[in-house]
Amino acid sequence: MALVWSFLAPSRPQLHWPSASRRQCVTEELSDTIHQAFHIATQGRPGPVLIDIPKDVQFATGSYTEKPKAKVSHYQPKVKGDIETITALVEAMEQAERPIFYTGGGVINSGTHASQLLRELVAETGFPITSTLMGLGAYPASGDNWLGMLGMHGLYEANLAMHGCDLMINVGARFDDRITGRIADFSPNSRKAHIDIDPSSINKVIHADFPIIGDVGHVLEDLLRVWKSRGRKSNAVAVKKWWDQIEEWRAVKCLRYTNSETTIKPQYALERLEALTKDHDRYICTEVGQHQMWAAQYLGFEDPNRWMTSGGLGTMGYGVPASVGVQIAHPDALVINVAGEASWLMNMQEMGTAVQYHAPVKQFILNNERLGMVRQWQELLHGERYSHSWSEALPDFVKLAEAFGCKGIMVSDPNDLDDAIMEMLNYDGPVIFDCLVEKHENCFPMIPSGKAHNEMLLGEAETQGVIGAEGGVLV
Numbered sequence: 001m002a003l004v005w006s007f008l009a010p011s012r013p014q015l016h017w018p019s020a021s022r023r024q025c026v027t028e029e030l031s032d033t034i035h036q037a038f039h040i041a042t043q044g045r046p047g048p049v050l051i052d053i054p055k056d057v058q059f060a061t062g063s064y065t066e067k068p069k070a071k072v073s074h075y076q077p078k079v080k081g082d083i084e085t086i087t088a089l090v091e092a093m094e095q096a097e098r099p100i101f102y103t104g105g106g107v108i109n110s111g112t113h114a115s116q117l118l119r120e121l122v123a124e125t126g127f128p129i130t131s132t133l134m135g136l137g138a139y140p141a142s143g144d145n146w147l148g149m150l151g152m153h154g155l156y157e158a159n160l161a162m163h164g165c166d167l168m169i170n171v172g173a174r175f176d177d178r179i180t181g182r183i184a185d186f187s188p189n190s191r192k193a194h195i196d197i198d199p200s201s202i203n204k205v206i207h208a209d210f211p212i213i214g215d216v217g218h219v220l221e222d223l224l225r226v227w228k229s230r231g232r233k234s235n236a237v238a239v240k241k242w243w244d245q246i247e248e249w250r251a252v253k254c255l256r257y258t259n260s261e262t263t264i265k266p267q268y269a270l271e272r273l274e275a276l277t278k279d280h281d282r283y284i285c286t287e288v289g290q291h292q293m294w295a296a297q298y299l300g301f302e303d304p305n306r307w308m309t310s311g312g313l314g315t316m317g318y319g320v321p322a323s324v325g326v327q328i329a330h331p332d333a334l335v336i337n338v339a340g341e342a343s344w345l346m347n348m349q350e351m352g353t354a355v356q357y358h359a360p361v362k363q364f365i366l367n368n369e370r371l372g373m374v375r376q377w378q379e380l381l382h383g384e385r386y387s388h389s390w391s392e393a394l395p396d397f398v399k400l401a402e403a404f405g406c407k408g409i410m411v412s413d414p415n416d417l418d419d420a421i422m423e424m425l426n427y428d429g430p431v432i433f434d435c436l437v438e439k440h441e442n443c444f445p446m447i448p449s450g451k452a453h454n455e456m457l458l459g460e461a462e463t464q465g466v467i468g469a470e471g472g473v474l475v
């Protein structure tokens with residue numbers, strides 16, 4: 001028999017299969033099972049589904065059930081939000097003095113229509129908007145109301161606005177610990193709305209004053225309709241004052257860093273990559289680590305589905321296969337995997353796939369010869385007692401590229417960086433770009449684990465002893 005498993009979260013596997021049918025012989029049900037699996041994978045809160053097809057079913061012969069006839073009725077998530085709660089939220093929006101939209105991957109998962117509605121709502125209301133790592137691109141980075149990413153390595157202005165707001169409108173995000181920091185101090189003076197298709201996410205971590213279960217696209221449509229029908233009212237004077245405050249936080253310029261004439265700073269490498277590629281039809285993937293956070297901070301995403309990264313329990317090794325897949329889906333686009341050397345090595349065999357399928361994907365490796373994110377934590381949490389967070393035996397990435405039949409480029413001098421990036425872009429085929437960067441750069445801003453949003457570290461200034469044991473266990 002075939003079983004369907006849906007993994008909504010790595011720690012929360014859920015079986016979506018009626019137990020009665022598990023006892024039946026299922027060769028005849030195989031096509032039905034596969035249609036159901038795709039339904040579960042794409043509907044509601046999407047996620048991977050594992051179909052377990054035993055050998056006897058693999059060898060048997062059966063008849064095919066067409067997709068429209070497949071039984072999918074047991075999993076029909078609620079898409080329309082409760083209109084009374086939506087109206088109550090609009091009332092709160094009309095009165096809010098310090099509102100903020102806090103958006104997440106749910107906006108992207110809901111489809112491009114949801115991103116359009118979000119943009120319209122932000123333009124209508126004039127409220128500031130921030131997003132989690134997974135939601136980048138739903139609202140354009142060049143948009144007037146964009147505060148940048150929030151969270152552990154989010155922007156100062158985004159995190160302080162979350163801390164100080166009086167109305168937080170969570171659209172398709174899940175209040176995870178990289179966002180909330182210390183829960184008791186999370187945005188203490190705000191009323192919170194939470195729009196999510198997964199009922200189990202609501203009130204799981206943070207109490208929602210306006211809980212709205214539904215698909216982001218449907219709920220935003222209703223929200224906009226109610227907002228307009230009530231006359232598009234907002235507390236303009238107070239919201240203007242709120243923006244003045246946000247501008248003061250922005251003036252801190254939290255992404256500033258000290259550049260170098262001799263060593264490539266990872267932030268500089270990403271600034272140059274952004275400048276030289278932002279006008280391309282571009283897709284960015286990442287691995288997991290410091291490079292991933294810097295990519296989120298220094299690259300701008302104008303549209304949804306342009307940013308493929310592994311969030312939640314981020315998985316090193318995600319970026320190489322993801323980038324090959326994205327390139328095969330978009331053969332003419334520029335697809336770049338911003339990688340750390342350690343993550344990159346985890347699935348480097350997929351360069352063979354890139355070569356075999358002529359996928360001209362660019363592997364942009366910020367090589368610090370370190371498990372940089374681990375090293376950063378060892379510095380901050382363990383008094384610079386480094387353990388197993390560096391490598392003295394890395395391969396020569398240029399030779400590795402040649403061994404795979406792709407192009408290899410190595411650059412270590414900041415003055416050569418632009419030319420090297422242009423060489424990568426102009427090469428019609430897969431490239432492994434080995435960018436040797438500063439080995440001990442830390443990623444800031446940073447909210448240490450277990451601290452509140454207004455206790456961010458902005459730079460190297462004083463980082464020792466700032467994270468207590470309580471925060472340490474949360475890393």
Ligand SMILES: Cc1ncc(C[n+]2csc(CCOP(=O)(O)OP(=O)(O)O)c2C)c(N)n1
Pocket residue numbers: 287288289290291292313314315316317339340341342343344366368370371372373374
């Ligand atoms: C499969 C897997 N193993 C371990 C981790 C924990 N982890 C997170 S970031 C990181 C270091 C990544 O190093 P690198 O890819 O070189 O990126 P950098 O931080 O140096 O930019 C590790 C070990 C993980 N996220 N995934």
Ligand SMILES: [Mg+2]
Pocket residue numbers: 289340341342366367368369370371372
């Ligand atoms: Mg590294």
